[in-house]
Amino acid sequence: MTDPYKVLGVERNATDDDIKKAYRELARKYHPDSYAGSPLADLASEKMKEINEAYDAIRKERSERQNGSYSDASSTYSSAYNGEYAQVRDLLNRGRLDEAETILNSVPSAERGGEWNFLMGMVLQRRGWYYDAQKFFETACYIDPENAEYKNALNALRRTAGSYGTYRSQSGRGDTSLCSMCTALLCADSCCECLGGDLIHCC
Amino acid sequence: MFGYVRPKKGELKVKEYELYRAVYCGLCRTMGRRYGHSFRLSLSYDFVFLALLHLDLTGEECAFEKKRCPAHPMKKRLMMKENDALRSSCDVAALMLYHDLRDKIADRDGAKSFLARLTLPFASRFRKKAIKKYGCGSLDTFMREKLDALSALEKDGCTEPDRVAGVSGELLGKCAEYGLTEETHKRIAAEIGLRIGRVIYLIDAVDDLDSDEEKRHYNPLIAENGSAREAKTKRLRLETALLLDLKRADDALSLSDGKDPGVRALLENAFRLGLPETADEIFKEKNYHD
Numbered sequence: 377m378t379d380p381y382k383v384l385g386v387e388r389n390a391t392d393d394d395i396k397k398a399y400r401e402l403a404r405k406y407h408p409d410s411y412a413g414s415p416l417a418d419l420a421s422e423k424m425k426e427i428n429e430a431y432d433a434i435r436k437e438r439s440e441r442q443n444g445s446y447s448d449a450s451s452t453y454s455s456a457y458n459g460e461y462a463q464v465r466d467l468l469n470r471g472r473l474d475e476a477e478t479i480l481n482s483v484p485s486a487e488r489g490g491e492w493n494f495l496m497g498m499v500l501q502r503r504g505w506y507y508d509a510q511k512f513f514e515t516a517c518y519i520d521p522e523n524a525e526y527k528n529a530l531n532a533l534r535r536t537a538g539s540y541g542t543y544r545s546q547s548g549r550g551d552t553s554l555c556s557m558c559t560a561l562l563c564a565d566s567c568c569e570c571l572g573g574d575l576i577h578c579c
Numbered sequence: 580m581f582g583y584v585r586p587k588k589g590e591l592k593v594k595e596y597e598l599y600r601a602v603y604c605g606l607c608r609t610m611g612r613r614y615g616h617s618f619r620l621s622l623s624y625d626f627v628f629l630a631l632l633h634l635d636l637t638g639e640e641c642a643f644e645k646k647r648c649p650a651h652p653m654k655k656r657l658m659m660k661e662n663d664a665l666r667s668s669c670d671v672a673a674l675m676l677y678h679d680l681r682d683k684i685a686d687r688d689g690a691k692s693f694l695a696r697l698t699l700p701f702a703s704r705f706r707k708k709a710i711k712k713y714g715c716g717s718l719d720t721f722m723r724e725k726l727d728a729l730s731a732l733e734k735d736g737c738t739e740p741d742r743v744a745g746v747s748g749e750l751l752g753k754c755a756e757y758g759l760t761e762e763t764h765k766r767i768a769a770e771i772g773l774r775i776g777r778v779i780y781l782i783d784a785v786d787d788l789d790s791d792e793e794k795r796h797y798n799p800l801i802a803e804n805g806s807a808r809e810a811k812t813k814r815l816r817l818e819t820a821l822l823l824d825l826k827r828a829d830d831a832l833s834l835s836d837g838k839d840p841g842v843r844a845l846l847e848n849a850f851r852l853g854l855p856e857t858a859d860e861i862f863k864e865k866n867y868h869d
Contacts, residue, residue, distance in 0.1 A: 504774075504827065505741035507781070507820035514816070534815070537822035540829075543851035544859075547590050 380430035380437075392438065396486055399431045408521050457483055457492070464495050473499050490520030497529060506533065583779050583857050585624040586848035595848075597657060598841045601643055602634075603627050605659030608646075609669045612661065613713070614705045616649075618673065625779075626672045628849060631842055632755060632771060633664035636764040638838035667758025670709045674719050675754070677706040678726055685730070688794065718757050725750040733797040740784065740799040741820075744777040751776025767831050774828035778821055778854060785817070786861050814867040821858055825850045 381388050384398045406423040460479055467476040477499050483492055497512030513530040520526060586599065606627055611619045634641065642660040659665065680702050683695035709715040729746045737743050755772025756765040784800050791798035792807040800810040800817075829850045837843040 500741065504824075505745065506823040507744070507816060508739050508741040510816045510819060533823065534819050536826065537819040540822045540826040540851075541818075541855060544855045547587070547852055 378426075378430075380433040383426055383430035384434070392486065395431070395434055399427065402427045403519075407518065409518070457487060461491050461495060464499075468495070468498055468502065471502070473502050490516045490523060490526060492516075493519065494523075494526045494529065501529075501533070506537075509533070581779055581783055582624040583782055583854065584628040584775060584849055585853050585857075586845050587852040587856050590848055590852050592844070595841050595844050599627070599845055601657045601659045602630055602665075604646075604648060604656050605661065606630055606665050606668060607648070608658060609661045609665040610672065613666070613669055614673055614708060617701055618676075618705055621672065621676050623672070626668045628775075628846075629671060629755060630664045630668040631845055632768060633667060633759065634839065635832070635837045635842045635846055636759060636768060636835050637664065637761075638836060639663060641839075663758060666713075670713050670715050671718070671754045671757055673702075673705040673709040674715055674722055677702040678722050682726060682730070686796070688796070715757070718753065721753050722750060725753070736797060736802050737799065738802045740781065740803055741777075743799045744780040744784075745773075747780035748773040748776035751779070764835070767835050770831040771828045774824045774831070775854075778824050778828075778858075781817065781821060782854075782858050782861060785858075785865055785867065788865055811865060811867050812869065814862060815869050817867075818858070818862070822855065825854055 381390075384395060384402065386395055386398045390398075403424065406420045406427065408417065408421055408424065460483065464476045464479050467473075467479070476495070480492060480496050480499065493512045493516035497509045497516060500506075500509035500512065510530065510533060513526060513533070516523070516526040517530055586595075588596065591599070603622075607619050607622050610622060639662055641662060643657055644660055645655040645657055647655050648658075677699075680695040680699050684692045684699065686692060706719065710719055725746055729743065729750075732743050732746065752769040752772035755768040755775075759765045759768055781799075784798055787796075787798055788800060788807040788810060790796075792801055798807075798810075800813075801807055804810040804813065829847065832843075832846055832850070
């Protein structure tokens with residue numbers, strides 16, 4: 377395997393923060409969202425995988441060095457906090473938002489990965505802070521673009537808002553014509569795609 | 580206040596529009612009766628909304644009369660006779676005017692703060708009367724507390740728009756429940772006030788983006804995004820948040836029995852059409868996009 381430090385472009389003696397920064401930077405560069413629809417999407421995702429593996433490897437190596445042992449955390453970021461996250465989910469279910477938030481805030485910022493951002497978004501959503509909630513969901517989706525749970529949370533918010541917004545588009549604005557019909561169809565199409573189906577095959 | 584909360588006129592039935600006008604004129608008259616004619620100049624749509632909300636919740640019987648009004652002396656107008664809803668909305672407006680001016684003076688923003696200094700003595704008289712004669716003391720204390728909390732967050736440069744908007748919402752929530760007696764009514768009013776207060780705060784933040792950046796004033800969206808330019812790329816997020824807040828207000832309203840369909844139609848119009856329209860106009864004006 378190639379040297380993980382080389383993959384991230386950092387020195388061997390780089391600090392944890394430097395490594396995280398380098399990782400973030402590269403992850404942003406090769407993020408699938410930037411390549412959506414591009415013929416090079418597969419190359420980018422290859423690259424992304426490489427970066428994730430390198431980052432995991434370095435973290436594993438360093439934590440072994442530190443603790444003498446290695447907890448079998450496997451995925452990028454945050455898996456050391458599985459117990460905390462399960463507890464947060466439980467608290468969310470019981471509506472104890474403040475306690476859930478306290479636990480989340482106790483996770484050091486370097487460890488805050490996709491799940492952390494998702495859960496924080498859930499806390500804020502329950503509180504009715506929809507603006508900041510979306511921000512955390514967006515970050516969660518960004519860190520872990522494959523995760524359906526994160527994506528669904530964000531899309532559900534947007535769908536609800538979108539359907540409330542239709543009161544306005546239904547009220548005659550004078551331009552209700554073919555154009556708005558197309559928009560409606562496109563909306564319906566993307567809704568279908570969210571759920572795994574497809575309404576209009578060509579888009 | 581800002582006057583953002585109003586129905587979209589074109590979508591109203593004629594009788595609904597007449598009702599709206601009658602409440603508007605009734606509130607104006609109540610303001611004159613309770614605090615003197617100069618207070619009538621501060622009339623705002625937001626307080627008409629507050630009166631409508633109370634009318635919907637309590638379902639109190641309303642009487643109307645045809646009167647002449649000094650601002651439009653040519654024709655007699657239909658206006659709602661003074662009632663509890665108009666009175667409490669009017670008292671809230673008196674307190675709000677004072678605290679709003681105090682904040683403007685504290686902002687030290689040239690012309691605005693000069694004008695505020697000129698009007699403050701009047702507002703201070705209205706406030707004293709509201710507290711002494713009409714018993715608004717505890718609401719006044721609460722308002723001051725929340726506004727202090729708000730300016731503390733602003734001074735801190737809070738980067739979470741929802742946190743700041745939330746405080747503003749709590750303030751309006753308390754205002755909305757002022758004067759109501761039944762527990763259920765209070766709870767519904769508080770939730771609607773909270774949601775609408777948040778919406779007003781966020782819309783106002785968008786409206787002020789450019790001037791705040793120019794004058795280096797605090798603006799939650801600039802604090803969050805670093806610059807007005809960057810903030811303007813977050814339209815989807817902000818619009819989604821606004822619509823979800825409005826939906827919550829709308830949902831809360833549907834828990835009220837609402838005896839008068841006209842009043843209900845006006846409120847629903849404001850949530851579903853009026854406010855989204857206002858927001859949309861401001862987004863367009865500020866060139867908001869994704």
